[in-house]
Amino acid sequence: MANKRAVGRRKVLAGIAATTGLTIWSPRLSAQSGEIAIGAMVPITGPFNVSGQQYHFSLQMAQDEINAKGGVAGKKLKIVFEDVKDSNSVAVNAYLKVVRDINPPLVFLSSYTTQNLATEPEVTKAQIPAMYAGGGDAVHMKKNPWLFRIRPADGIQALALAKHATEGLGKKKIGILFVQNDFGQPGAIAAEKVIKAAGAEVVGMEAYAFTDNDMSAQIQKLKNAGADCFICISYGKDGALILKLVKEMGITIPVVASSGVMVPAARNLIAPDELTNVNGVMDAYLSAERGPEVAAYIKSFKDRFKIDPDPFGSCYYDGAWILKGILDKVGPDRVKIRDALKAVKGYKGITNTFTTDADGNMVHSLAVFGIKPGTRDPVFIRTISAA
Amino acid sequence: MSQQLVQLIVSGLAVGSVYALVGLAFIMVNEATGVVNFATGQMVAIGCFLSVTTGIQMGLPLAAAYPAALAGMALFGIVFYAVVFRPLQDRPVVTVIIGTVMIGIVIQNSALITWGSVPFRPRSPFGRQVVDVFGAAISAHALFVIAVSFLMIGLLYAFIYRTAIGARMRAVAQDRDAARLMGIGVDRMFVLTWVIAGLLTGTAGILVGPMWFADVNMGDPIALKAFAAIIIGGFSSVPGAIVGGVLVGLAEMLGAAYISSAYKDGLVFLVMILFLLVRPQGIFGERIGQRA
Structure with missing residues (x-):
């Protein structure tokens, strides 16, 4: 009985050793295979x-x-x-x-x-x-x-959003709507600096939570503050919701949206007429024309x-x-x-x-788009680079 | 009344009425079974996605798509009872609660596999129609959400307090063993409770889809706010769920507009914590001792 138990232990130990060996040597095995x-x-x-x-x-x-x-x-x-x-x-x-x-x-x-x-x-x-x-x-x-x-980097995106709203569209009173996290908040602050440097005014900065489903209060507040353009720093679904609400609320001022809003999955949530007056940035101009x-x-x-x-x-x-x-x-x-x-x-x-570059950033520009009227199709406007 | 205030109040009422519906689903299950169902949010998402399947993927007219989705949710309630609640019902409450958390994760990931990660935009019976209310542009669907939510709540109230079956459900909620001794089919009442929870969450899901889009992660934030609503309104009270839901919805909207958009959620949860500290039974809830 004791002998049987000893054999059992040996088997267990051998099993553990084999498993450990496999774990330790798995990269080599991977390479060998x-x-x-x-x-x-x-x-x-x-x-x-x-x-x-x-x-x-x-x-x-x-x-x-x-x-x-x-x-x-x-x-x-x-x-x-x-x-x-x-x-x-x-x-x-x-x-x-x-x-x-x-x-x-x-x-x-x-x-x-x-x-x-x-x-x-x-x-x-x-x-x-x-x-x-x-x-x-x-x-x-x-x-x-x-x-x-x-x-x-998000800093380049904020720069592009702000530059397009001010230099590109010539707007002077910008309202910034941003998702309240490590993406939206620094982006909004960076955009604010660029807007002010361009001689325009930031009439309001309104945050919302990533899980929020109704941003009408924030949109209304920016409108009442006299915004002639919204910058929207959002992901896909929340950005699509904002554009839907802007249209529902009868607001016709231009919206410059961050890259998450311009990706196909988000654009497909938005009706073409809700994309009227929408410009946006994307990480790249991903088009067959290229x-x-x-x-x-x-x-x-x-x-x-x-x-x-x-x-x-x-x-x-x-x-x-x-x-x-x-x-x-x-x-x-x-x-x-x-x-x-x-x-x-x-x-x-x-x-x-x-x-x-010295900080490990490999991409230094992004593309600005408008939307072809009556469609969801982006139309390339220009490239904005960090330099 | 300014246009802005009208806009905010209507939006707050629409959001709040959805929280009230979901809050009622929490209350129904908790009252009947003693369990807080932490998969309630995921049930809202399933309701929404069933309407996506019937209304978009199958292309049914909404008059057929909505009842079909609700029938699916009633069935879902029965399956939930049979697969989750019944096997666990004699275990400690904590075990059942953890079971609902786990099944919520399973539901969410199953929805991801079934419907994918890309959100859908379900149709509204009113399309994208906007109506003028005291000069404010209001989505017709938002008004529809408010009307349907309160209709559902009214029907539920009448069912629970004006029908024999409702009386039996209340008897089971008060004392399961005594109800059994009185000849009430307790298990059948449990099934009915889960069916009603399925219908309430399903209705909430169907209503919010055209407003907020359908995505597999939509349930948790709604359930969290609904939970706050019933803490504020009263965990065992139907009027409490309604008042709590509306208060939370309005607090979100008016707080974002007039106090701070950055702290609007903090405001809601601060009120909830204050209630837990000062009036744990909520506005309409009864003290535990009063139930006996």
Whole structure:
């Protein structure tokens, strides 16, 4: 009986040892099996899942296309996705899990600033380069040498919104409506500074919560303050609600909306007549007019996922292709990848041209759009760059 | 009365009447079963999405789409009872409450898989018609929301206080064992309670869809405000849910306009905390001791 128990213990210990060994050696096993595995922290569920879905799809597409063209550094690229929901702690745990499980040469971080900020200390500890799409200036102000932003910072967006309202539309009394979080609040403050510097007046700044469903009080207040133009710093659904309310309330002054409002998923919620007088910025001019590569990307995305791609998620597609070029050149060495990311200059992607600055920002401009009357189709107006 | 004030009051009443409906769903379940159903918000979202399926995806006229969605919600209430409440009903209340939280997460993620992450814009019976009320431009749908909500509340009130079945439900709510001894089918009353909760949340979901769009995460903020409304109005009181809902809706709108948009939610929850400290039974609620 005792002997049987001893054998049982040995088996258990052997099992534990085998499992531990597998865990420790999993990256090597992954490499030996002809794969290079990288991590991707995606808000697949939760309130950010609309943009998360675009991010998820664009990386799936990049992975398959890259593998169809021979993979990376002669190996198959495998992207391991982790759901980060809308929680910082989930994002950190997901990052630690992916680092422990696959020991990747690079991780794509979430597209939300607070999650990027929460994960940033772990990135420093792990010393694994990461590409991210959270726009908050607070991330690049950390000057973390391992972090690289693949879309325009929120500061550039605020600048573009304010510049277009004042210089582009010639408005003098601006009302700012913003979502009250790390995206909207700093954006509103930055826009206010640019507006004042342009000699115009900010007649009011009104906040709303991300989960709010009725912003009519804030809209009414800005209208009563004498606004001749609204700047709307919002995400998709909340921005669409604002445009719907503006129309319902019979307000006809122009609205300059942030990129979340201009993405296809949000525009499809808004009736064409509710988009009259709406201008907006987007991370990129993602249109077939820009050339055959962009046209092919849009078509492939739509054919595969049955929705239009948006620039917010598509930047990860560009990130994956930038990574392929680097892995082909320097292999999976993290320091070499980091140094190669720092040296990116003039890479022409689907969304933008990427050049890394001292703070790890790789994109420095965004596009301003109007809406073709009677439709939901954006019409390119101009590009505004940080410089 | 200024146009702005009319606009704000109507918006506040529309929002508040939805909170009242959802608050009543909380109260019905809590009174009958002793459980706070933390999946109430997700039930609102399912109601809204069923109207998306019937009204948009199946293309039914709204006169058929809405009843079909409500029938679906009645069925959902029965399934909820059979799958969640019945297996857990003899467990400690905390277990049942945690069960409702867990099932809420399951419902939300199931909705995500079923309907996807991209929001929908359900149709309103009034399209995007705007009416003039004392010079203010008011969405006809907002007035429809107020009318239907109060009609539903009136019907529910009549059902509970003017019918024999309502009397049986109240008997079960007061003393389950005594009601059983009196020959009342307690389990049937529980099923009916969950059906009514399904209908109330379903109606709320159908009503808010054209105003606020349908997305899988829409339920929690509505349920949170409805919960605040019934704390303020009184956790066991139908009039309390109505008054609490309207107060919260108006406080949101008027607070944002005249105090601070940044702190309007803080204002609502501050009032809720004050009630919990000073008058925990709410405006109309009875003290626990008065129920016996």
